Amino acid sequence: MSEETIILKNTFPNFSNELIQEIETNSSFQYFKAGDVIMRTGQYIKSTILILKGQLKIYREGEDGEEFLMYYLQAGQACAISLICSTKDQKSQITAKVVEDVEAVTIPLALMDKWMMNHRSWYEFVIYTYRTRFEEVLEVIDNIAFRAMDERLEFYLKRHAKACGCKEINLSHQEIALELNTSREVVSRLLKKMEQRGLVQLHRNQIELKI
Amino acid sequence: MSEETIILKNTFPNFSNELIQEIETNSSFQYFKAGDVIMRTGQYIKSTILILKGQLKIYREGEDGEEFLMYYLQAGQACAISLICSTKDQKSQITAKVVEDVEAVTIPLALMDKWMMNHRSWYEFVIYTYRTRFEEVLEVIDNIAFRAMDERLEFYLKRHAKACGCKEINLSHQEIALELNTSREVVSRLLKKMEQRGLVQLHRNQIELKI
């Protein structure tokens, strides 16, 4: 068994052996560096990506370059949007940017329809992915629709901590502001209030989550 | 050919004859009255619904009973959420309320997995539904994330007009406020401004869209 097979099997444990085989023969391993933009709003989707390592940020672009965070993608996950785009040319509705260096498998669109029919484990993966992403997006809607900026910031920090698996968040106030579509000053103000309430501890270029 | 078969065929022209047959033998026709809540947040999904006639409103409930509109469903459409919920018990993330009296076909969940595999036209319908709903939700996110209330109101009115196919919108300011998660006074204020700009004409219980 090749090393790549082992990585694939470990990262996607629910895939059947036949599916793993198919992936190996039909797709290519690719590497992306932090900061790379893998998919851009308006681009045609030509393939889908299975992530083996690293982290991607999926966001919605505003007209003036705002970056509204939707969710993060990590090892064992795939971009929901690109999984379902039928055969005809479909434009991407979102932008995907690499947060941590990414190792991934790229699968041509043409195969996906076939796999949906022939591989039960692929079908289940696609359905599961779509459902969970939809739910995540609904939660995002809740936040912007029903909550004020202080709560949204708290939610954002917790989500970020969860995604990276640690309590130290290495982001500048400016970067956070961009993703919440507000301004740096507002973020600073709210973070300061959170610090007074003991929820976080602020350092230069780092926010330590205390909850 | 029964009358029901004809309605089904007309409303879902892409369904194959075999699929129509299966739907007829396995599902039940149901009727809902305006105001009925068909599916509620937190309820377990036991079946999916194909709409033959009428209109449904899909919205997200806030903690204090706010109703944040996501999209409308009409004849020929189905609730995306309920289409993909695998076999295990899945709770609904949204609430569906009848706007105009609805005639629908109810399909047990158990069949849907089977149909996905056996009926190409069902598979395509599900994929299409999911994709378009996802896109619609993304557009909603754009609106609340990037736009101020005046633009959101304008967007809302246009969407509503499009959904009902006419330029007269029979909603009270209060109802609109609920769906945009703001207050009646704000809606009144903004509508008045829109009237001054000539975009609408205001009547009692009716807003006439001039664009």
Added chain:
DNA sequence: TTGCCCGTGTGACAAATGTTACTGTGGCTA
């Protein structure tokens, strides 16, 4: 008709958020 409820309009004010401007501080590099 009278009284009442609902929908609407509007002014005044409160609160949240966005904007501008300026300050300070740590770290890097010429």
Added chain:
DNA sequence: TAGCCACAGTAACATTTGTCACACGGGCAA
């Protein structure tokens, strides 16, 4: 070391949105 730059803190103010209070008028029912 001096100068520069990115990041952070904060005051003051503008704007948007939410809230409260009250007035007006149409239509319906007693």
